Structure formats: structure tokens, C-alpha cells
Amino acid sequence: ALPEIRTLTLTYALAGADCIDVAADPAVIAAAKSGLDAAERIAKADQRSGYRRPWLMVSMSAGEDPHFRKAEFDPAICPKDCPRPCEKICPVEAIEFAADFAGVRRDRCYGCGRCLPVRPWGLIAAHSYPTPIDAVAQQVLSKVDALEIHTHVGEHAAFKDLWQTLQPWVGNLQIISISCPDGEGLINYLKDLQQIMKVPESAPGKDLKASAIALKTKSHHVIWQTDGRP
Numbered sequence: 001a002l003p004e005i006r007t008l009t010l011t012y013a014l015a016g017a018d019c020i021d022v023a024a025d026p027a028v029i030a031a032a033k034s035g036l037d038a039a040e041r042i043a044k045a046d047q048r049s050g051y052r053r054p055w056l057m058v059s060m061s062a063g064e065d066p067h068f069r070k071a072e073f074d075p076a077i078c079p080k081d082c083p084r085p086c087e088k089i090c091p092v093e094a095i096e097f098a099a100d101f102a103g104v105r106r107d108r109c110y111g112c113g114r115c116l117p118v119r120p121w122g123l124i125a126a127h128s129y130p131t132p133i134d135a136v137a138q139q140v141l142s143k144v145d146a147l148e149i150h151t152h153v154g155e156h157a158a159f160k161d162l163w164q165t166l167q168p169w170v171g172n173l174q175i176i177s178i179s180c181p182d183g184e185g186l187i188n189y190l191k192d193l194q195q196i197m198k199v200p201e202s203a204p205g206k207d208l209k210a211s212a213i214a215l216k217t218k219s220h221h222v223i224w225q226t227d228g229r230p
Helices: 002-015 026-045 085-089 133-141 156-170 186-197 208-216
Strands: 019-023 055-061 069-072 095-097 102-104 125-128 146-150 175-179 222-225
Touching (some): 002 019, 002 026, 019 026, 019 146, 026 055, 026 133, 055 133, 055 175, 069 102, 085 095, 133 156, 146 156, 175 186
Parallel strands (some): 019 055, 055 146, 175 222
Antiparallel strands (some): 069 125, 095 102
16 A cells, blocks of 8 residues: 555645644655655646645554554354455455465555445454554654654553653654544543643753753644544
């Protein structure tokens, strides 16, 4: 699906998008950047006045994240007379019933969910795989402009751990978006997150990077997305 990501990024950039959100995967980021570079070349060649390169955003999670879900099912229990609509509808041919393999190829599946509503017996499930933050933060956040964090009410500890892990790179970001589904206790939870993200003015040993983090986490630099939809 990487060529499609490049094409979609190029298209949205030329259409005037301000920010393009992709998964926190190095290969996906490289494809999106290739699309942004191509859009910039086209805009210059066409002498488009006012063209601005969109910010590139990645999504990470303090809990389960639909950006990183995979389809799963046991092909051994599939009825032999099933017309296999899941195999036909998969846009990246991740579902196969071949002589040497049957099931979901996880390296191809990117969690689009198209197979879920067409499953005749409900045998396909989608499981989320949270981002391995420690493994990817350094190679990902240094290459992008913005960050979206997915969380749910009550995940204080997970959010705090994630925020502490991201500290070396937060000061270089233009925008931070917090995405949280609506529900009981939402406002108080968001206020708690605001305190977790705050850098005290009198923090001991505060340097320029700490000051940058404080600036970037003021309310006018944070988007609160309260429908929690990717």
C-alpha cells in the first residue's frame, strides 16, 4: 500500500491540506515524504502562489490504537463452501487461501477493516497492536512535524509514561493532537493530561529545549480531538 500512500499524500497536499496524518512507521513516513516532495515540485513547476508544504503528523497510542490493528482469523474453521468475500475485498491481498498459505499476511494488512462487515460467519476479528514507542520514537519523531496521541479516559499512567518517553522530540513539533473518545469523566481526564504535559516555569535545570516544550504544549498549540476517531 506504500505507493497508494504516496499518491494520496501528493493529492491532499496539492488540494491544500494543512496536515497529513500517517501511522508511526518508517516506511509509511518515507512514502508520505516522497509524496510531499513530489507535490512541492509540481507546485513550483506550476508556479502556484501561496502553496505551503503540509505538516506531516504521526499517530501514537497510550493504549489500544486502531491505526495499528490487524485482521485475524483461523482458516481451519472456515466453511469449505464460503465464497470468501474477505479475500476479494482486501485492497492489498493480505487475505489468502493458497496451497502453501491460508489466513492473513500480517506484513500486508494495515487494518482498513473492509473485511469485517462482509464476513459471513463473523470469523474475522481485528486486534490492536499498540506502537512500540521505545523502538520507533527516535527514528520517527525526528522526521515529522506533528504528533497525534490516542488515549482513553483513565489511562493516566500509560499517558504519563508515553509523554516522558517522547520528551526529547516534543520540542521540535509544530502541533500535538490529543484524541480521546467521549465518555464519563472526559473533561476531568483532559485536564489531568494538560497537567501531565505542562512544564513548570521554575523547573530545575530548565534549558532551551525545556522552554520549547513548554511553549509547544500551551493550549493554543494542542488540538483536543474528543470524538476519538482516527
